[in-house]
Amino acid sequence: MKSLLRRASLKTGFALAALSLAGGSWAQSFPQRPVTLMVPYPAGGVSDVIARTVNTALGKHLGQPVVVENLGGVSGAIAAQKTLSAPADGYLLFQGSPNELILSPLANAAVKFKSEDFRLLQMISVAPLAVIARADLPVSNGDELAAYAARMAREGRPLTYASVGPGSFYHFMGEHMSHTLGAPMTHVPYKGAAPAFTDLMGGQVDIFITVFGKAQLEMAQQGRLKFVATLSEERLEGLKQVPTLRESRALKDFSYKIWTGYFVRKDTPEPVVQVLYKALTATLSDPAVRAGLEAQSQQVSRPLSLQEAAQAYTDGTAQFRALAKTIQLQPQ
Numbered sequence: 615m616k617s618l619l620r621r622a623s624l625k626t627g628f629a630l631a632a633l634s635l636a637g638g639s640w641a642q643s644f645p646q647r648p649v650t651l652m653v654p655y656p657a658g659g660v661s662d663v664i665a666r667t668v669n670t671a672l673g674k675h676l677g678q679p680v681v682v683e684n685l686g687g688v689s690g691a692i693a694a695q696k697t698l699s700a701p702a703d704g705y706l707l708f709q710g711s712p713n714e715l716i717l718s719p720l721a722n723a724a725v726k727f728k729s730e731d732f733r734l735l736q737m738i739s740v741a742p743l744a745v746i747a748r749a750d751l752p753v754s755n756g757d758e759l760a761a762y763a764a765r766m767a768r769e770g771r772p773l774t775y776a777s778v779g780p781g782s783f784y785h786f787m788g789e790h791m792s793h794t795l796g797a798p799m800t801h802v803p804y805k806g807a808a809p810a811f812t813d814l815m816g817g818q819v820d821i822f823i824t825v826f827g828k829a830q831l832e833m834a835q836q837g838r839l840k841f842v843a844t845l846s847e848e849r850l851e852g853l854k855q856v857p858t859l860r861e862s863r864a865l866k867d868f869s870y871k872i873w874t875g876y877f878v879r880k881d882t883p884e885p886v887v888q889v890l891y892k893a894l895t896a897t898l899s900d901p902a903v904r905a906g907l908e909a910q911s912q913q914v915s916r917p918l919s920l921q922e923a924a925q926a927y928t929d930g931t932a933q934f935r936a937l938a939k940t941i942q943l944q945p946q
């Protein structure tokens with residue numbers, strides 16, 4: 615018996631040593647070819663701009679090009695599912711947020727993955743949100759928006775709000791606002807922010823509760839759309855003339871923001887995770903990356919440890935699952 619146990623122990627030791635050597639070799643050799651950065655929306659939106667701000671510097675730190683791939687649809691779930699269907703080898707990095715990975719599975723019965731199927735490696739930025747409207751919408755703050763939404767509902771012409779798809783963060787915000795005001799609003803889903811803004815400027819939809827960047831600020835300056843209010847706790851630098859919803863009576867507790875991070879499949883080997891994590895963390899300190907993100911109204915995140923990133927993702931998942939219960943969201 616002792617002989618058998620000794621042989622088993624030796625075999626286990628050899629196996630662990632082999633795995634350790636393989637892991638070390640993997641870390642030394644990864645990456646050996648370009649890495650794909652999956653963006654779950656069409657080109658032209660804020661998510662796409664973030665990716666193209668980050669990819670060159672990230673490629674420099676990885677020693678291989680980082681190629682941006684855009685794949686929109688189903689609130690980002692199509693791109694998320696493609697990431698899970700690819701090998702867990704680190705060559706497909708997902709740029710995600712609560713939008714695609716936490717909310718989409720809660721709202722869309724066709725989405726079969728779980729938030730826990732992904733691992734957050736690093737936060738990259740936190741973005742403020744705003745209620746952006748068609749230029750001729752007759753409101754200029756939260757209380758006027760609430761009164762207008764109530765009047766339109768009474769007249770049988772509910773206010774319309776855009777989103778990037780059912781179950782998206784922006785869908786949640788619209789439903790949450792409708793629930794808070796007690797006024798029915800009509801959801802108009804799009805495949806991405808770019809087509810939503812096109813219709814907003816064309817007057818086909820009333821409002822879009824969304825992140826925003828330099829392009830949207832310029833559109834507002836040109837009178838092509840209107841910033842009604844921000845969802846931040848205080849007025850934003852560069853938008854001091856735009857009130858917050860917290861300044862209103864009807865929506866004084868309506869304060870939210872959204873983060874963007876980089877994910878891999880949860881079963882990606884740890885040596886590969888470490889390589890990607892170190893490169894992403896170094897990228898956060900790149901002056902050109904920071905300036906590019908800040909130009910898009912993004913607040914650059916402080917670097918997190920892998921443990922802190924895991925906790926932030928767990929906390930975010932719990933927060934939005936609770937919000938789904940509050941608005942009685944049912945998967946469709």
